[in-house]
Amino acid sequence: MAEPLPVAILVEDERQIRRFVRTALEAEGWSVHETDTLRQGLIDSGTRKPDLIILDLGMPDGDGMTFLRDLRGWSSVPVIVLSARVGEQDKIGALDAGADDYLTKPFGVGELLARVRAASRRRRDAGAGLGSIFEFGDVKIDLSLRTVHKGGAPIHLTPIEYRLLTLLIANSGKVLTHRQILREVWGPSHTADGHYVRVYMGHLRQKLEDDPAQPKHILTETAVGYRLVQSARE
């Protein structure tokens, strides 16, 4: 069947930013709806059944966080947050409130499109269910057999490392905050032990990355969390 164009809603108060984001998204085959208030954005999200929302956190008519919490009450549509704020707490807050990804202004069109692709693929994958084989670089993970190979050689992972890896794979391309990782892997009582995550991420990198000091796939979003990227330029 002729698939209709995917719909993106762009909530942004700056006209020029809307302009180039719309241009870029339309070039990628999206149908874009622009609004310049959060209120209208929320209404559109309900009525237009979007496949993606791009949200500026600093809107004049309110706080983007509130928008996110409202939205997550009834929708799981991917949300990419644009922010001029530099405070890491804002990013973590937005991610914890349910945003899928974030971009700090100024951002390039290339970065934006990479995030958009990752988000829509995740959505697609979520619909289809994760395949049993996942690959990045020369690493191959068989999720059904629970085996990990790098360059053909089997790699032994501890239970926690494996759980961490599967969590990253399930959210491939998306930023996971320390808190989210701790909750998923260690359980809700460990949310303050941030160094667990860092230590185990270090272990994973040493086992899976070519150069752990210059990782290509398991990337650090400094002070925010981690992101698994499948191909180097995503």
Place this chain on the structure above:
Amino acid sequence: MPTLSEQRPDPDLLLAKVKRQEAEARRGKLRIYFGSSAGVGKTYAMLVAARKLSAEGRDVVIGVVETHGRAETAALLADLEILPPKPMPYRGKDLYEFDLDAALLRRPALILVDELAHSNARGARHPKRWQDVEELLAAGIDVFTTLNVQHLESLNDVVGGITNVRVWETVPDTAFDDADEVVLVDIPADELLERLKAGKVYVPHQAERAASNFFRKGNLMALRELALRRTADRVEGDVQAYRVDKSIESVWKTANALLTCVGPDAGAERVVRAAARLAGQWNAEWHAVYVETPGLQRLPAARREKILGTLRLAKELGATTAVIASADVATSVIAYARNHNLSKLVIGRDPARRLWPWQRSSGQKLAMLAPDIDLVEIGRADGVMQNGDARTSSWPASPGVESSDRRKFKQLRYLWATLACVAVTLLSMPLAAHFDRSNIVAIFILTVVLVAVRFGRGAAALAAVLSVCSFDFFFVPPRFSFAVSDVQYILTFIIMLAVGLITGQLTAGLRFQARVAGHREERAGSLYEIARDLSGAVQIDQVVRISDASIERTFRASAALLLPNAAGQLAVTAPRTETALNVDIGIAQWAFDKGQPAGFGTDTLPGSEVLYVPLRAPTQARGVLAVKARNRRLLLIPEQRQLLDTFAALIAIALERVHYVEVAQDALVRMESERLRNSLLAALSHDLRTPLTVLVGLAESLTLTKPALSPAQLESAEAIQDEARRMSTLVSNLLDMARIESGEVKLNLQWQPLEEVVGSALNATQGMLKQHVVEVHVPRDLPLVRIDALLIERVLVNLLENASKYTPPGSRIILAAEAIADQLSVSVSDNGPGLPAGREEAVFQKFTRGERESATPGVGLGLTICRAIVESHQGKIVATNRPGGGARFTFTLPLGQPPAAAEEAEAAHG
């Protein structure tokens, strides 16, 4: 039969014991060498013991030791450290005294201070040496000292009675009883006498005659017995304490507590000492009260001061003291005893029955009022005669404006009473013809009552007598003669006289009660006033003003508040009052540091005219209140002192409140300004970044448009994009700098592997380092380091960016890290042109760049930010030139104790 549960120690008592032990652990230990008289060898024994300890390696110093020229004693002093005495100018020559401050400064483990009973020269900090010793002990220094039995306060009069020689230098029994060890130095009387004959006993020249009386065998034996007994008492006390220590049985008989009354007679001190001895023997707490009756209140100031002095003596001997104002001694004493659960009453035997009607039977009266309370009567000494003398002589010898005024008033009221009687007589003369004589009697009685109300007891008595006489003379037939024809008038006279006297007495009592109530109300009122005023004060100035005014009003005294600065040094708030008061900052500082009152009326520098009361608030001392009363006696009355202490507490609390108000305001202002700055920075950041975002985005969209741009156009679009990004970095740097400079950067410290930060820094600088060769030397086993990852990433990014900017393409950049001792050292080096010689430090200054004129873009903020960040992590950053050419930036971060390894967590989950 004690059951098991009764044997169990009471937790409260155990707690008290633990607390006591804690206090004792901090305190120095006191050992007293105790003897029956001079010459038994106390100093010698003390020195022998000290030498032994010194040989064992203890830090022993001789504070003061009197050898009295005895060679064998002096020989013991050899090679022990001796503290030089402090000269005190006294009447033109110097007296040499023990130097307390030097001893505290020297802080030996053990100090020898001979002659505990010694009185210091005027001007020393404490009037008595035992107070010096007290301070040494409080400072945690152990003390050895010596003491003769006749210097013990409670035995002082007993020894005086035995030997007829009274010594005036005394030590309170508490000092003796609180000593950790008492060593009795004892030789038989005969041996002592032999030593005396051999000239081995020091006798001051001026006291030789007295000494010959003193050193008689009978005396010496009695003294020896006293010393032995006193030591035995103490040992028993030790045994009891040990028993309490071991199995806390109900040795505490709180019901054993006793009460003694301080009266106006000379024998009062004797009673107090006796009570102290009894309390000591029974191991009981004791109270001393002084009941101030109207009669006692009329005593001349000197005698009242003497009574208060006796009360102070009781306090020194360990009593709880109180002054009660009441007309009825017996009732108020019993009430006090019942209120405080005191089961024994110690009173002096009444003097010969003549002076005070209630005193005549005070023993019986008390016994009647409270048959359940034990009564101990202390026999009178020789003092009866002397007492009478004192009484008669002290009346005329009471100078002072106050008392002569009072006498004038007294004479005046007798005159008024007489006049009133004369007037009534004259007035009644014409009435006598018309009215019955019984009515006339009523008029006279009315007069007596009125006189009593207005002029008090004496005048009422006079009026009563005069009325009777006048009635007899003018109205009773035969008139104009004192003869009485009808016998029944005798009864009338008696009744008239009785009514007059009784009314007078009652009225005077009422007046006294009213005055006492008035005083009490005055005190309550002034307390209420200062509390109300202080509660409204919001500034230090107001507190100072209110305190000054209130103390002036209540105590008729000038006051000054001394408040500490940040370093705890006191300063006077109002310089004017300082000069008026003649405040001694040294004493005030002492009072402040020790938290104890000093100066007038206290144990510390009582010679001062000013009383220094520390202002102790719940959290800390807030200052010192200096008070100089115009009527000094006012400050010696316990009630007044208590009132002053309450004032001090109120002022302290007010000062503390003001302090916290200021703290809160400061915090509020800081929060507000921080909020403002943050919102300003956020707004600035938003407003600057939005157009930059548009620039970057639009320029990039241009490059992506179809059909594709010409190469020249494409280059322009890319240039716009690059410049806009550079602009953005610059804005970030400026905003960061502003934030760091404002001192408001809060580090988000987390335990991080350095590798991760290095990785993200390299990731961020990937683009600009394309043309350089980057080597990374980060060992895998580096410990975790506690940093703000984002900020340290900034440091690395800035350093890498610098390296890329200031080196030609193709240069090598090496990022290396290693742990050296307790520091993590990270360096970024290149093989470029290096830093201009001598400017290695200057590159960290704001807006400084390696070379003045350079086409290399960027404002010299990067390194300044690096330094600020590293220093906020307690690290250091330095720039050097590498020996082989090129620059090297090295920064260090402190390595702490990383949290427990996560491996355990793995075991738990794996």
